[in-house]
Amino acid sequence: MSTVPYGLRAKRRRSALRTLGFLSPWLIGLSVFFLYPLLSTVYFSFMKYDGFTAPTYVGLKNWLYVFRDNPHFWPALSNTLWLVLVMVTMRVLFGLGIGLLITKIKKGAGVFRTLFYLPFLAPPVAASVSFVFLLNPGTGPVNHLLEKVGIEGPQWFNDASWSKPSLTILALWCIGDLMVIFMASLLDVPKEQYEAAELDGANAWQRFRFVTLPNISPIILFAVVTGVIATMQYYTEPLVAAKVASGVIGGSGQQFEPGYPDKSTLTVPQVVYNLGFQRFDTGAACVVALVLFALAMVFTAFLMRRRSGFMSAED
Amino acid sequence: MTETTQTSRSARTTPVRTGELPASTSAPRTADSRKAKRKAALEWIAVHSLALAAALFFVLPFVFVFLTAVMSDDQALTRALWPKTWEWGNFGTVWDTPGFLTWWKNTLLYAGLGTVLAVGSSLPVAYALAKFRFRGRNVMMMVVIAAMMLPPQVVIVPMYLFWAKQMDLAGTLWPLIIPFAFGNAFTIFLLRQFLLTIPKEYTEAAKIDGCGEFRTLIRVVVPMCRPAIAASALFHFFYCWNDYFGPQIYASENPAAWTLSYGLESFKGAHQTDWNLTMAATVLVMAPVIAVFFFAQKAFVEGVTLTGVKG
Numbered sequence: 001m002s003t004v005p006y007g008l009r010a011k012r013r014r015s016a017l018r019t020l021g022f023l024s025p026w027l028i029g030l031s032v033f034f035l036y037p038l039l040s041t042v043y044f045s046f047m048k049y050d051g052f053t054a055p056t057y058v059g060l061k062n063w064l065y066v067f068r069d070n071p072h073f074w075p076a077l078s079n080t081l082w083l084v085l086v087m088v089t090m091r092v093l094f095g096l097g098i099g100l101l102i103t104k105i106k107k108g109a110g111v112f113r114t115l116f117y118l119p120f121l122a123p124p125v126a127a128s129v130s131f132v133f134l135l136n137p138g139t140g141p142v143n144h145l146l147e148k149v150g151i152e153g154p155q156w157f158n159d160a161s162w163s164k165p166s167l168t169i170l171a172l173w174c175i176g177d178l179m180v181i182f183m184a185s186l187l188d189v190p191k192e193q194y195e196a197a198e199l200d201g202a203n204a205w206q207r208f209r210f211v212t213l214p215n216i217s218p219i220i221l222f223a224v225v226t227g228v229i230a231t232m233q234y235y236t237e238p239l240v241a242a243k244v245a246s247g248v249i250g251g252s253g254q255q256f257e258p259g260y261p262d263k264s265t266l267t268v269p270q271v272v273y274n275l276g277f278q279r280f281d282t283g284a285a286c287v288v289a290l291v292l293f294a295l296a297m298v299f300t301a302f303l304m305r306r307r308s309g310f311m312s313a314e315d
Numbered sequence: 316m317t318e319t320t321q322t323s324r325s326a327r328t329t330p331v332r333t334g335e336l337p338a339s340t341s342a343p344r345t346a347d348s349r350k351a352k353r354k355a356a357l358e359w360i361a362v363h364s365l366a367l368a369a370a371l372f373f374v375l376p377f378v379f380v381f382l383t384a385v386m387s388d389d390q391a392l393t394r395a396l397w398p399k400t401w402e403w404g405n406f407g408t409v410w411d412t413p414g415f416l417t418w419w420k421n422t423l424l425y426a427g428l429g430t431v432l433a434v435g436s437s438l439p440v441a442y443a444l445a446k447f448r449f450r451g452r453n454v455m456m457m458v459v460i461a462a463m464m465l466p467p468q469v470v471i472v473p474m475y476l477f478w479a480k481q482m483d484l485a486g487t488l489w490p491l492i493i494p495f496a497f498g499n500a501f502t503i504f505l506l507r508q509f510l511l512t513i514p515k516e517y518t519e520a521a522k523i524d525g526c527g528e529f530r531t532l533i534r535v536v537v538p539m540c541r542p543a544i545a546a547s548a549l550f551h552f553f554y555c556w557n558d559y560f561g562p563q564i565y566a567s568e569n570p571a572a573w574t575l576s577y578g579l580e581s582f583k584g585a586h587q588t589d590w591n592l593t594m595a596a597t598v599l600v601m602a603p604v605i606a607v608f609f610f611a612q613k614a615f616v617e618g619v620t621l622t623g624v625k626g
Contacts, residue, residue: 121605
């Protein structure tokens with residue numbers, strides 16, 4: 001320390017202050033809207049609090065209630081597992097397929113790309129309301145068209161075993177984000193590798209298997225992990241679809257049995273909302289919120305480890 | 316002869332794979348090249364029919380929503396696909412529904428003000444994370460990514476108590492707008508990814524000319540990263556426009572503060588069987604987003620690529 005000349009020390013202090021100045025909005029935001037409420041969530045998870053009377057300490061009671069007695073927590077977790085296994089997988093495969101297709105189209109590629117991308121922009125509430133209409137068994141055009149070719153359509157959003165597949169179709173419709181990411185990564189594959197493979201007599205499948213796949217595998221992993229994280233947050237589509245399909249009138253006062261039909265569309269964030277804002281059980285809501293936090297952070301940590309380039313500066 | 320086959324074939328194949336030509340036609344035989352030609356033609360047909368089928372999947376939902384939006388009340392109760400009469404007045408009816416205009420204004424306020432605040436406050440943070448060397452920079456970046464991936468429901472309970480009890484702002488959109496003045500993780504991330512691609516020489520040259528860091532940012536960096544600013548502003552605008560959870564938490568108790576996304580759901584509730592009016596409302600909620608997209612398509616697609624691929 002003493003070896004550092006005075007001028008240099010002053011310069012260092014100035015540059016530290018400068019860094020702090022540039023970061024200050026975020027540092028304030030981080031403490032007020034992230035750290036403080038996170039600690040507060042931990043605190044409330046051990047408290048009984050209904051929002052009106054003073055909170056009282058109850059130990060692990062909220063945790064026991066959530067894991068043992070809450071009727072929604074386990075169905076929500078198992079639905080999340082279903083969505084991770086089926087919806088995320090289907091989305092990645094479909095996104096890759098559409099990305100491949102886009103790179104092969106020669107006529108009107110720009111028009112096709114725009115059309116394929118457009119549904120991704122539809123506001124989730126609007127898209128969910130639309131799909132409940134399209135798939136409604138009474139007047140919906142999908143079952144009408146299916147009937148014309150001799151198939152009796154399912155009850156879609158009104159049948160517990162079809163509601164998640166219906167949500168999956170909606171998620172496939174909104175494939176635009178993955179399509180663009182896959183398209184960009186496919187165009188980045190070095191052309192020489194395809195040429196070399198072709199010289200070696202590789203057919204189309206072998207070229208895909210041994211040239212394309214190894215090149216884009218980091219992007220596939222990225223798509224899977226971000227897909228899993230998005231599934232942890234999956235909220236608007238299942239909730240709005242369930243509300244609209246069940247015919248419950250929207251608005252504040254109305255009670256709505258979450259997860260219609262038969263808890264099949266429940267997700268973890270919905271359980272937080274139900275406990276915290278419909279039953280005013282702050283403690284239990286905070287327990288579920290912490291479970292959600294742990295799940296999201298496990299996958300985020302995985303993402304950061306596997307894609308160190310995702311975050312480190314290369315300058 | 317060989318010459319002409321070759322040119323006609325190279326016209327067919329994409330520039331991507333022109334490399335195959337010298338190899339496979341090194342000993343050209345007419346039968347071979349005819350076979351290859353037929354194969355290319357078949358592939359062309361297969362790719363484009365698949366593309367058409369996919370286009371139907373993506374476009375038909377919009378078409379059916381639109382066709383239902385212009386049906387008469389009576390016809391909307393039937394299974395008809397094509398409107399018998401075109402009731403353009405449905406859009407007017409929705410527009411004149413009490414509240415609809417308020418939802419519009421609220422959504423514009425939330426999305427517009429939220430975007431300006433988020434981009435303005437995130438830019439210096441992103442600049443520091445991309446260009447300054449300081450201890451804890453990588454940790455900061457990890458925190459940004461963690462915050463980006465954090466489901467909003469994790470901290471919502473104490474957050475609501477804070478805004479409702481301490482600030483007395485429940486029933487307004489301010490609890491959603493104010494935090495954006497303190498940086499937004501996704502915006503910071505996106506801008507930083509772009510700022511990394513700006514060569515050091517530019518900022519250094521500005522400093523030699525006597526610019527302080529802040530002036531360098533405003534005078535040199537901001538003009539250079541206009542596309543990234545446009546992309547992150549668009550993303551943020553759409554995020555707010557589409558947000559359902561936030562308005563549900565803070566605004567649901569006060570219909571005067573509802574946004575389009577939240578109002579649309581209640582609109583369906585109030586018009587149980589009138590699918591035509593609900594679809595007309597849906598069209599009116601979707602339309603602005605799609606219109607903005609057509610004006611700013613390039614910035615948008617660049618932004619999506621930036622989030623996933625570069626880094």
